[in-house]
Amino acid sequence: MEEQLTIEDIMIASLQSMKEIKLKLAQQDEAIKTLASKIGTYSTDYFTIAGYASIRGLKVDIRQVNRLEQKAMRLSQDYGIMTGRVTDLDLGDFNTYQLDILDELFDDR
Numbered sequence: 001m002e003e004q005l006t007i008e009d010i011m012i013a014s015l016q017s018m019k020e021i022k023l024k025l026a027q028q029d030e031a032i033k034t035l036a037s038k039i040g041t042y043s044t045d046y047f048t049i050a051g052y053a054s055i056r057g058l059k060v061d062i063r064q065v066n067r068l069e070q071k072a073m074r075l076s077q078d079y080g081i082m083t084g085r086v087t088d089l090d091l092g093d094f095n096t097y098q099l100d101i102l103d104e105l106f107d108d109r
Contacts, residue, residue: 046096
């Protein structure tokens with residue numbers, strides 16, 4: 001035989017659910033603020049090697065990307081230009097390079 005819930009039990013369960021929802025919303029708000037700050041400071045002058053090649057209509061395979069990564073990193077260090085990093089949820093982390101570095105890198109090809 002099932003025990004029937006009292007109105008108090010239902011109210012307690014409802015309040016606990018509301019509290020959990022409020023906590024999750026607060027966590028999401030914090031995550032949104034963090035993402036917004038990252039977007040606000042992200043420079044559109046930085047691209048991944050593959051992204052830059054795609055924009056220019058060039059095809060690069062993984063070996064070429066690895067070789068170009070090394071050159072781009074070296075050029076960035078030589079010129080004292082910071083590199084960036086982006087994360088793709090499916091593919092992982094990628095370095096990004098300033099547009100001028102990529103222009104020089106691909107002009108040398």
